[in-house]
Amino acid sequence: MTPDDAPAPTCASCRTLLWDTEIAAGRYACYRCEDRGAEQLHAIRGAFKRLNTIDGLTKPQNGVCGPTGTREAPIPPRLAVLAQTGPGGVVAQLQAGIEDSWRNALGWNPGPTRSLSDIDGATTFLINNLPWACERYEEIADDLEAITRIHNTLTSLETGERGPRKFTAYCATTHCTGQLRITLWTSHATCPTCTTSYDKTALAGLVTEYDAAAA
Numbered sequence: 001m002t003p004d005d006a007p008a009p010t011c012a013s014c015r016t017l018l019w020d021t022e023i024a025a026g027r028y029a030c031y032r033c034e035d036r037g038a039e040q041l042h043a044i045r046g047a048f049k050r051l052n053t054i055d056g057l058t059k060p061q062n063g064v065c066g067p068t069g070t071r072e073a074p075i076p077p078r079l080a081v082l083a084q085t086g087p088g089g090v091v092a093q094l095q096a097g098i099e100d101s102w103r104n105a106l107g108w109n110p111g112p113t114r115s116l117s118d119i120d121g122a123t124t125f126l127i128n129n130l131p132w133a134c135e136r137y138e139e140i141a142d143d144l145e146a147i148t149r150i151h152n153t154l155t156s157l158e159t160g161e162r163g164p165r166k167f168t169a170y171c172a173t174t175h176c177t178g179q180l181r182i183t184l185w186t187s188h189a190t191c192p193t194c195t196t197s198y199d200k201t202a203l204a205g206l207v208t209e210y211d212a213a214a215a
């Protein structure tokens with residue numbers, strides 16, 4: 001049905017070719033990207049709740065006075081965590097950055113402004129409407145990217161790492177010894193040696209350092 005010279009439709013987010021059923025449904029993003037988005041939103045909810053606790057914030061001890069009567073500097077709160085759980089943090093980013101646009105596209109009234117800690121409300125709205133957005137919302141790729149970014153930020157705050165854990169995957173091209181440094185969330189990568197490019201599905205099929213260690 002598609003003319004031969006027309007480019008095959010690809011997922012707006014990960015750029016892999018869409019399946020026939022996805023094309024028939026007129027989707028912008030593939031089912032795998034939808035699943036990953038939902039998985040990341042659930043993970044964001046959990047990480048936010050764990051970080052938004054007294055332990056997560058290392059609450060300053062107010063009112064402690066030193067021997068000279070001067071107030072001791074409080075234990076510094078983890079400002080990076082506060083930036084995500086406070087004003088302008090994750091809940092605001094999910095609502096103002098994504099939810100409001102979806103409501104607008106759906107012709108719905110804007111929702112009430114969520115409280116800073118209403119991570120359940122913010123993620124539930126997006127999880128419930130993600131199937132619609134992946135199918136019908138043209139800007140979905142940007143939003144999936146934003147969700148991945150928020151997810152990675154919270155994950156790195158929790159683990160103390162600078163990003164999601166990277167690992168080595170070995171290029172599958174014959175005679176190429178190239179290594180790709182990827183994470184579980186990498187949607188495409190290029191072999192630095194032979195420049196073969198891999199989409200998410202192809203990356204999942206590569207032998208990794210974990211396979212090598214297990215062998």
Ligand SMILES: [Zn+2]
Nearest residue numbers: 011014030033
């Ligand atoms: Zn995709």
Ligand SMILES: [Zn+2]
Nearest residue numbers: 171176191194
């Ligand atoms: Zn290669």
